[in-house]
Amino acid sequence: xxxxxxxxxxxxxxxxxxxxxxxxxxxxxxxxxxxxxxxxxxxxxxxxxxxxxxxxxxxxxxxxxxxxxxxxxxxxxxxxxxxxxxxxxxxxxxxxxxxxxxxxxxxxxxxxxxxxxxxxxxxxxxxxxxxxxxxxxxxxxxxxxxxxxxxxxxxxxxxxxxxxxxxxxxxxxxxxxxxxxxxxxxxxxxxxxxxxxxxxxxxxxxxxxxxxxxxxxxxxxxxxxxxxxxxxxxxxxxxxxxxxxxxxxxxxxxxxxxxxxxxxxxxxxxxxxxxxxxxxxxxxxxxxxxxxxxxxxxxxxxxxxxxxxxxxxxxxxxxxxxxxxxxxxxxxxxxxxxxxxxxxxxxxxxxxxxxxxxxxxxxxxxxxxxxxxxxxxxxxxxxxxxxxxxxxxxxxxxxxxxxxxxxxxxxxxxxxxxxxxxxxxxxxxxxxxxxxxxxxxxxxxxxxxxxxxxxxxxxxxxxxxxxxxxxxxxxxxxxxxxxxxxxxxxxxxxxxxxxxxxxx
Numbered sequence: 267x268x269x270x271x272x273x274x275x276x277x278x279x280x281x282x283x284x285x286x287x288x289x290x291x292x293x294x295x296x297x298x299x300x301x302x303x304x305x306x307x308x309x310x311x312x313x314x315x316x317x318x319x320x321x322x323x324x325x326x327x328x329x330x331x332x333x334x335x336x337x338x339x340x341x342x343x344x345x346x347x348x349x350x351x352x353x354x355x356x357x358x359x360x361x362x363x364x365x366x367x368x369x370x371x372x373x374x375x376x377x378x379x380x381x382x383x384x385x386x387x388x389x390x391x392x393x394x395x396x397x398x399x400x401x402x403x404x405x406x407x408x409x410x411x412x413x414x415x416x417x418x419x420x421x422x423x424x425x426x427x428x429x430x431x432x433x434x435x436x437x438x439x440x441x442x443x444x445x446x447x448x449x450x451x452x453x454x455x456x457x458x459x460x461x462x463x464x465x466x467x468x469x470x471x472x473x474x475x476x477x478x479x480x481x482x483x484x485x486x487x488x489x490x491x492x493x494x495x496x497x498x499x500x501x502x503x504x505x506x507x508x509x510x511x512x513x514x515x516x517x518x519x520x521x522x523x524x525x526x527x528x529x530x531x532x533x534x535x536x537x538x539x540x541x542x543x544x545x546x547x548x549x550x551x552x553x554x555x556x557x558x559x560x561x562x563x564x565x566x567x568x569x570x571x572x573x574x575x576x577x578x579x580x581x582x583x584x585x586x587x588x589x590x591x592x593x594x595x596x597x598x599x600x601x602x603x604x605x606x607x608x609x610x611x612x613x614x615x616x617x618x619x620x621x622x623x624x625x626x627x628x629x630x631x632x633x634x635x636x637x638x639x640x641x642x643x644x645x646x647x648x649x650x651x652x653x654x655x656x657x658x659x660x661x662x663x664x665x666x667x668x669x670x671x672x673x674x675x676x677x678x679x680x681x682x683x684x685x686x687x688x689x690x691x692x693x694x695x696x697x698x699x700x701x702x703x704x705x706x707x708x709x710x711x712x713x714x715x716x717x718x719x720x721x722x723x724x725x726x727x728x729x730x731x732x733x734x735x736x737x738x739x740x741x742x743x744x745x746x747x748x749x750x751x752x753x754x755x756x757x758x759x760x761x762x763x764x765x766x767x768x769x770x
Contacts, residue, residue, distance in 0.1 A: 267291060267292050267293070267341060267343050267583075268292060268293050268294070268295060268339060268340070268341040268342045268343065269287050269292035269293070269294050269295075269342065269343060269344055269345065269346055269579075269582075270294070270295050270297065270332075270335060270336065270339065270342050270344070270345040270346070270359055271283055271284065271287060271294045271295065271296045271297070271345075271346055271347070272297050272298075272327060272332070272345065272346070272347035272349065272352040272355060272356055272359075273296060273297070273298045273299075273347065273349065273352075274298070274299050274349040274351065274352060274448065274451075275298065275299050275300065275301045275302065275325065275448055276298050276301035276305060276307060276308030276311070276321075277298075277349070277448075279348065280296060280298070280308070280311065280312075281311060281315055283346070283348065283575075284296065284315055284317050286573070286575055286576065286579070287346070287579070290576060290579050290583075292343065292344075292579070292583075293317075294317055294318075295317075295318045295319065295320075295335060295339045295342070296312060296317055296318070296319040296320075297319070297320050297321075297322065297327060297331065297332070297335055298319065298320075298321050298322065298327075299321075299322045299324070299325055299326055299327045299352075299451070300321055300322050300323065300324055300325050301321070302445070302446030302447075303446075304321075305321040308321065309321070318339075320335065325450050325451050326351070326451050326454075327352060327355055329355065329358055332345075332355050332358060332359050333358075333359075333362065335359075336359055336362045336363060342363055343363065343365065343582075343583055344359075344360055344363055344365035344367075344579075344582035344583055345359035345360050345363065345365070345582075346578070346579065346582060347556070348556050348557060348575075349556070350377055350416075350418050350554055350555065350556060351377070351416070351418075351451055351452070353373045353377065353555045353556060354370040354373040354374050354377070355370075357369065357370040357372075357373055358370050360582070365582050365583070365584075366476065366477075366533045366581055366582060366584065367533055367534060367582065368530055368531055368532055368533055368534060368555075369530060372529055372530035372531060373531075373555055375529060376529050376531065376553050376555055377416055377555070378415050378416055379392065379413060379414075379415055379416070379417075379459065379461070379552060380392050380394070380415045380459045381415075382529065382550075382552070382553065383461065385528060385529060386525055386528060386529075386550060387528075388549055388550065389462075389464065389547075389549060390461050390462050390464050390549055390550075391461065391462045392459055392460070392461050393410075393459065393460045393461075394457065394459055394460075395412070395432065395436060395457065395458045395459065395460060400432075400460050401429050401432075404426065404427070404428065404429055404432065405429060408462065408463075409425065409426070409427050409462075409463040410425075410426050410432075410460040410461060410462055410463055411423065411424070411425055411426070411460065411461045411462075411463050411493075411498070412424050412426050412431075412432055412435050412458055412459070412460050413458065413459060413461065414439065414452060414456050414457070414458055414459070415456055415457055415458075415459055416452060416456050417449075417452050417456070418449070418452070418554075419449065419639050419640040420497045420498045420499065420639055420640045421449055421452055421638065421639045422435050422438055422439045422458060422497075422638045422639070423497055423498045424493075424494060424495045424496050424497060424498065424638075425463065425493040425494065425495060425498065426460070426495060427495075431495045432460070434495065434496070435458060435495075435496070435638070436458060438496070438637065438638045439453070439458055439638075444636050447636070449639065464541050464543065464549045464551075465541075465543060466541035466542045466543035466544070466547075466549070467487065467488075467509040467510060467541065467542050467543075468487070468488040468491055468500075468539065468540070468541045468542075468551065469485060469486065469487045469488065469507055469509070469510060469515070469518060469539070469540055469541075469542065470485075470486050470487075470488070470503075470537055470538065470539045470540075470558055470562070471483050471484070471485055471486075471518070471519060471522050471536075471537075471538045471540070472484040472486070472535070472536070472537060472557065472558055472562060472566060472574055473522065473526070473535070473536045473538060474534075474535055474536075474574065474577045474578060474581065474587060475526065475531065475532060475533055475534060475535075475536065475581075476532075476533055476581050476587060477532060477533065478527065478532040478533075480523060481577065481581075481587040481590075482577075482587070482589070482590035483519055483522075484505065484566050484569070484570070484574075484590070485505060485506055485507045485515060485519075486503050486504065486505040486507065486558075486562060486565065487503065487504050487505070487507035487508055487509045487510065488500050488502070488503060489502035489503060489504045489508060489509065489598070489659060489663055490502030490600075490663060496637060496638050497637075497638055497639060497640070499601070499603050499640060500560065500601060500640075501600065501601050501602075501603070502598070502599070502600055502601070502662075502663055503560070503561065503562075503565070503598070503599040503601070504596070504597070504598045504599075504655075504659045505565050505566075505569060505596060505597050506593070506596055506652075506655065508655070508656050508659050508660075510542055513546070514542050514546045514548070517542075517546060517547075517548055518540050518542055518548040521540060521548040521549070521550065522538045522540060522548075522550070522553075525538075525550050525553065526538070526553065529553065531553065531555065533581055534555060534578060534581060534582075535555075535556060535557045535574060535575070535577070535578035535581075536553060536554065536555055536556070537553075537554040537556060537557060537558035537559075537562070538550070538552075538553050538554070539551035539552050539553075539554075557574050557575055557578065560599065560601050560642070560645060561597075561599040561601070561624070561626075561645050561646075561647045562574075563575065564599075564624055564647055565597040565599060565647060568594075568595060568597055568623060568647070568649055569593050569594060569595055569596065569597060570590060570591055570592075570593060570594065571591075571594065572588075572590075572591070593652065595649050595650060595651065595652060596649075596650035596651070596652055596655035596658075596659075597623075597647055597648065597649060597650060598647070598648045598650055598658065598659045598662050598663075599645065599646060599647045599648075600645075600646040600662070600666070600667050600668070601642060601645055602642075602643045602644040602645070602646065602666070602667065602668035602670075603635075603640065603641055603642065603643055604629070604635045604641060604643045604670045604672075605670070606635070606670075606672060607634060607635055607636070607637050608634065608672045608673065608675075609632060609633070609634050609672060609673040609675070609726065609727065610629050610630075610631060610632070610633050610634070610635070610643070610670060610671070610672060610673070611631050611632075611671045611672060611673050611721050611722075611724060611727070612629070612631055612670075612671045612713060612717075612718065612721050613627055613629065613643060613644055613668050613669070613670055613671065614668070614669040614670075614671060615667060615668060615669075616665065616666065616667045616668070616669070619662070619665055619667050620648060620662075622646045622647055622648050622667065623647050623648055623649045624645070624646070624647040625644065625645075625646050625647075626644060626645040626646075627643075627644045627713065628642045628643060628644055628645065629643050629644070629670075630710050630711065631711040631713065631717070631721070631727060632710075632711055632727040632729055643668060643670055644667075644668045646667045646668065648662060671721065671722070673724060673725060673726050673727065674702075674725055675725060675726055676702050676704075676725060676726065676743070676746055677702055677725065679700055679701055679702050680700070680701050680702070680746070680747045680748065680749035681701065681702050681703075681704050681725075681743050681746045681747065681748050681749060682695055682698055682701040682702065682703050682704065682749050682750055682751075682752065683704050683706060683739065683743065683748060683750070683751045683752070683765065684703060684704065684705045684706065684751075684752045684753075685706050685733075685739075685751065685752065685753040685754075685755075685758035685761060685762060686706070686707055686708065686733075686753070686754075686755055686757060686758045687705060687752065687754060688754055688755070689716045689720075690754075691752055691754045692705070692720050693719070693720055694752075695720075695723075695752055696720045696723025696724065697723075698749075701749050702725035702726070702746075703723055703724050703725050704724075704725055704726045704727075704728060704742065704743060705724060705726070705727050705728070706728045706729075706730055706738075706739050706742075707727065707728070707729055707730070708729070708730055708731075708732060708733065710729075711727060726742065728742045733757055733758055733760070733761045736761050736764045736765050736768065739761075739765060740765070740768055740769075748769050751765055751766065
């Protein structure tokens, strides 16, 4: 038996999804939208895990490409994706395969936040940015949340109280994607909208549905959520919820079920976000037709000993979904985001806090976070005892586990250039007094104990495409005095000579 797996731009989680499908008894065929490098790294990964695969012609997979794979690959039982933008295509494939899913049109209306809001009975209004009433209402004192009609990861989402906030988000959206931007597809055929702000406590519900009935629901609260004018960040998450009482939670679940019925979301896995005000009234924030990210899967696995992805696969393959069972523990997660658009060198961990169950560091040294979106730096998950869950969460909420370390950049001191160093060379470089150590490297920097030992002595990391040119290095240190160049390997000898000639 086989399954079609759709992924966005060679997504790193492809390897994990392939493993899950194989464990469930399905050999995947992976179809990826076109990665920024043309698919070279994705193809190497697929070769490494020996999975059949293909890459689309563009940054978005087309219906024709999906239909062609469905026709060509024998034994396909269903199609799966964890990417919002690919969910309608997944439904198209499942329609062709006869697998239990929802109508593609229902997903299009759900993912378009403007259309979803119009379909639901809600007090939250959705206005296009071009609506002249929007500016009048903001200038009269109303608060709105600006967001793309289609979007993920808090891309260009902001809480706006002044028209200048709207203009700033529109400028950021109009600038379009960055180089090699995983979110490039969300800047095409899309626009910003504004929703009236519904003040309240925010929760999410993970729901597995079959034939219009929820097989189970798992609740998490957004214990810490930060509303800014340039993005919205969910920073703390507890399960079971600590910010609602049982009656409020039950009402929120009912609102979620009713909204899904209206939208025709009968089958599949869903991440539903709601806000509950002081009077206990619940409103839908958005409905994501896939499993939640940011430690949601891990939280459910820790509490119930099960995989919500496995349960979705059971729905797709016509297998029974076992009852949820007893909750064994609670959880609290911190989602850590770098706050500055400066080059990252690493993460310091707060050893005074309790040891987490899971710590996942996501940055690559040398990365520069992109503004106006979530940029996960690290994810942390603690196990709590059900009897003391609220107290444990209350103690964890105000303390940050992660502190991000940024490169100081060039300080005006002489620069010591280090080209593709080994650890001995790097340790020697950071021991030199009175210089800014600039490390030039081709491949990604991997965090190891050796790296952590020299990290605080680095001024800047410079990644070069290859060593046939030194232009990137020269641009990075333009105008600086060069104290010396260290090039310990043959691969950089010619680069060292070119640099010395250019700097002479």
